Amino acid sequence: MGYKVAVVGATGNVGREMLNILAERQFPADEVVALASRRSLGTEVSYGDETLTTKDLDQFDFTGWDIALFAIGSDATKKYAPKVAEAGCIVIDNSSLYRYDPDVPLVVPEVNPEAVEGYAKKNIIANPNCSTAQMVVALKPLHDRAKIKRVVVSTYQSVSGSGKDAIDELWNQTKGVYVPGQEVEPSVYPKQIAFNVIPHIDVFLDDGSTKEEWKMVAETKKIVDPSIKVTATCVRVPVFVGHSEAINIETEDFLDEDEARDILREAPGIMVIDKREDGGYVTPVECVGDFATFISRIRQDSTIENGLNFWCVSDNLRKGAALNAVQIAETLGARVLKKG
Incomplete structure (x- = not known):
């Protein structure tokens, strides 16, 4: 006997990926339904070899x-998630709405799978921010070995993290650079994204950081260890899919770069591609469509006593969103529901 699974927001980028990944990973579902708002009613979406017609969420x-795998943003989630949870269906939410709620577990299955058992307080489990998800997968095995004290991270985040309109904006602005008279003014972003980088993701906070940067701090503490100090600079770059991060860690105990490389090679969800030669690393283009979080450029930081640098790349629509949600469902099934 398998599960009955609803994908809420099935016509969006993340919702479509959720359906793809459920099929690819052969999630034990007896029935899958695609749900969307009325304006998308009747839209067809793919689920493996099947075509599903979206039904009305209302x-x-x-x-x-x-x-229920939710991919509909915080405002809609606030309206629908409590009703769905009250009906006895466990919500796995991709929005930011419940991530910082102490009664809602925030889960990355490679890092804190046991946390899913706390779902029962609200019948909701939160999926972390895309930039946090891939980072903590890499941090956890190193933290277990040498206890991370501080993380300094700079992110290079693709436009797909802002949705379809942002993808279109990058595409149209890029064409406009080459075709006189077809220039496209920014609408999704505050400045041109084509052939540019924007050090601004989400809203600015009083201390000068952005909310995206704050999310990485708060979520790392909740998922891995509240004692870890994190400082982040989050940058939007003209890449369609795939987030990259330059990560520096300081540990309590010395951790040699070779041992760190071996630890990461054995860690779940990670693929180490680290050759000190031209092209011996992974870039966003190469990670698209893959389940793994890729780690490259592992090296000692000689400016501090116990420091390491590394490069981290992942498909943000997968590990940063849809894949992690499906993995939470798998973990929930294995540890709690035990069907299928």
Whole structure:
């Protein structure tokens, strides 16, 4: 006997990826339904070899359904998630709404799988921010060995993290650079994104950081260890899919770069590609469509006593969103629900 799974927001980039990954990983589902708002009603989406026609989220009865994967943003989640949870269906939410709620577990299955067992307080589990998810997968095995004291991270985040309109904006602005008279003014972003980088993701906070940077700090503490100090600079770059991060860590105990490389090679969810030669590293273009978080450029930081630098790349629509949500569902099934 398998699960009954609803994908909420099935016509968006992340919702479509959720359906793809459920099929690719052969999640034990007896029934899968694609749900969307009324304006997307009747849209067809792919689920493996099947084509699903979206149904109306407003009218759908979640009674008897096991898991709902949410990819609809915080405002809509605030309206629908409590109703779905009250109907007995466990919500796995990709928005930021519940990430910092002490009664809602924030889960990356390679890092804190046991946290799913705390779902029962609200019948909701939160998926972390895309930039945090890939970073903590790399931090956890190193933290277990040498205890990380401080993290300094600079992110290079693709436009797909802002949705379809942002992808279109990059595409149209890029064409406009080459075709006189077809220039496209920024609308999604405050400045041109084509052939540019923007050190600004989400809103600015009083201390001068952005909310995206704050998310990385708060979520790393909740998922890995509240004692870890994190400082982040988050940058939007003209890449369609795939987030990159330059990460520096300071540990309590000395950790040799070769041992760190070996630890990461053995860690779940990680692929180490680290050759000190031209092209001996992974870039965003190469990670698209892959499940792994890729680690390259592992090296000692000689400016501090116990420091390491490394490069971290992942498909943000997968590990940063849809894949992690499906992995949470898998972990929930294995540790709690035990069906299928």
